Amino acid sequence: MEMEQLYKDHSDRVYSYIYLLVRHKEFAEDLTQETFYKAYKGLNTFNKQASTATWLLKIARNVTYDYFRRKRVIQFFSFDKVQDLESNALSPEGRFEQKEQLARMYDSLRKLKKDYQEVLLLRKIQECSIKETAYILGWTEAKVKMKMTRALVALKKEFHQEGGRANGTIKRIR
Amino acid sequence: MEPSNEFDELFEEMKDVERSREAKQNTWLSLKSRIEAKRKRNIFPAFIALAIVAIASFLFLTFSNPSETEQSAEPLSNEEVIRAVLEIEYNGPDRELLRLMNDWMKLQSETVTNNQEEYDQLLESKEYKDYINYYPATFGEYFSEGVLASLINANLVFKYDHHLEDAGIEMHLENVEIKQEKDHPNIYRPIIEVSLTNSEGQKIYHTLREEFIFSTSEPGKIGSYNGVKDGGGLELQQKIKYFNTYVVNDEDVKTPSIDVSFDTLCFNGRTPDQQGKVEFKSGCTSDTNQIQPIMTRIDNLFVKETTEQETRERGELLPEIENYQIYLTNEADKGTTLYTITLYEDGILVFAPDSNIGIVGDITTKPHVFLYEEIKLMLDEFADNE
Incomplete structure (x- = not known):
């Protein structure tokens, strides 16, 4: 199935892009689904002006932006969720400084x-x-x-x- | 270190976004079921088409000769009837209508008719009957006798579907506010908010008005359905046709910068009645429970700087239409206005620092008619002269 292959090939990249925008796993999954649903509906009109991945990222951006508008969120990005940093792969020792740098980033x-x-x-x-x-x-x-x-x-x-x-x-x- | 590679290591770490296989699979399953549901809607096997014709014919006959069962059923209120018609009219395009129409057009172009008799025979075809029966099957129950036929002839129902199809746009009914005329209870002029979305997910909004006049001889049925002069229908067609020119450039969009410290919110409201008599309202509050809901609603709206033309138009509108001005100030010095927000009846808001007459500053990128009505009620709650 064409759509299944599209999803297998690109959904991780779309998800990671959306996740960095919303910093919320469930919302990122929902918006990823919405992105691919819109892609499915627009597949016939996709004119290959860009690569498939780029086209999907553009849709993902618009879907996410629309989500922010609906939720009336001021900031487009939410890089300030410390708990996300806590739960990632950084080890607690030895890399403390790096972790601090990342939080600062x-x-x-x-x-x-x-x-x-x-x-x-x-x-x-x-x-x-x-x-x-x-x-x-x-x-x-x-x-x-x-x-x-x-x-x-x-x-x-x-x-x-x-x-x-x-x-x-x-x-x-x- | 060069700024271009100083952060490369940290950017590299940010690329590492975890996603569980289970979540990925669940998202796929949800997506798959949505796609399959959409496919089922689009693919109409022959027997479903036949069933539709049968149901459409049944409905048509039923509405021409109401049965006892129907007569005993609870009738819809006028508001429900309006809402039902708007749901059909402003959610589209209706793919089934387009499919039926294309089938009928195709038959006409493929079949040579040399005289009226041959054309009349064509009008007996399944394609024509399917197409023409779709209108009463969809709208029949809401209109009084004879009205729907004239609306179809004047292209006043399903009026946006072809434009939507041509432009590759989907329309969705976002909000409806139904207003009944005070002096003419059979007349309703709903305010309708719709969104238009292209295949890339870009979205714009539009607000318009229409007019429904209910039949006096057939209560609960629409006797007349019109666009209102300057109601916004033509602009909606333009927006569908030239969608890309209306998509707001994200670069120009921002949210208001209300960078003042205040503890009191005051307002002046100007509300003309139908006879042109103007009622003025005003009030102040320092109660955060009253201020916070109002500010939450208005300070996340998308705004841009007003243009000269907008300033000129707003200057003319200000003394003409209903408007409310909100002043942010401090309890200790109410004479000093720190920030002004002007809300116009048409749903446009203007944001400006200091004391401002409400025509210069940042202006919302789209009307917010429902928000206007909502805030008006909130302000009226602490009006001195209410």
């Missing part, structure tokens, strides 16, 4: 502009090419390059900011 990413976060996630974690990233985000390739450079500079600045910033300057009653 998540925190720094979370504080970046949305488009910086997106371009870093696709280029550095999903290993998409500039062309693929441009297709998924609907940008030009020049814009991807420019945003990528600025994103890395911003990440470096955020990461090395001593002690970090207070969690926002907005004082709100709630």
Whole structure:
């Protein structure tokens, strides 16, 4: 079955992409299912302008983005779930510093502009090419390059900011 | 170290996302059953088609001559009838309708008819009867006698399905608010919110109004069904046809930046009645239980900077239509407005720092009519002059 093969070949990558956006296993599975259902419905209109994997990632991004809109979530990414770090493969001893670095990395990413976060996630974690990233985000390739450079500079600045910033300057009653 | 590779090791670690085989398999099984359910809906074996014709004919005859059973059944309320029609009209495209129509068109193009008698024979074909019976089978029970035929002739039912099919768009009815005219209880003008989604999952929304007039001679049946002038139906067709131009560029979208510290929320409301008499409401609250639900609803909306044209249009609308302005301030200094949020009756919200008349600032990327009604009720709860 064509759809089953598509799912076998690409669902892990789609899942990992969505998971990094939502940081919730059940939601990530649900949104992965929604992505492949939309892909099934749009399979006839897929014009091979991009690779299948890239096309699926673009759908996954839109599905996830729609989910955030429906849930009225402000932040596109949620890199601040410490429990996710606790449950991953890092051993408690010897790699404490690395673990701390990773936590800091998540925190720094979370504080970046949305488009910086997106371009870093696709280029550095999903290993998409500039062309693929441009297709998924609907940008030009020049814009991807420019945003990528600025994103890395911003990440470096955020990461090395001593002690970090207070969690926002907005004082709100709630 | 170069910024481009300084974080490579950490990025490498972030790639390691665990996923259990069981979860993966469960997702596949759920997906598979959804796909199979969709296939079953799309594939109509001959016997199902025959059954549909039989049921459609039965329904048609039944509605022409109501049986005793039907007469004794609980009739639908006017609101339920409106909702049922809108569910059909605004969830689409209806693949079965398109299939029946294509079959009928195909037969016409493949069969040469030299005179009226031969064409009349064609009208006796299964393809034509299946197609034409689909309308009364779908809508028949909701309209009074003769009304549906005129709506079909004027293309006022199933009016978006062909456009949706041509553009590869799916439409979904998101919300309906049914308003009954105060002075004319047979007239209803529902506000309808729909979403349009393309094959890549990109989605846009649209709000429009329609008009239903219920028959006085056949209670519970629609005697007239119209789009409202400037109600938004034509714009919906445009959005379907030129979907890509309406997809909001994520780059331009943000949420409001209400970066002020406040403990009090005040408002002024302007509500004109049908005679043009304007009622003003106002109030203040420092109760977080009243403030928080309002703020939660409005500060996650998607906004963009207003354009000159929007500013001009809003400037003209402000003294014309119903609107509420929310002022964020502090109990100790209510004279100083820190932030203003203006809510227009058409569901558009404008966000601006300081004291602002409500036409310049960040504007929502789509109307939120239901939200407007919801917040209005919340504000009215602590209005001084309520």
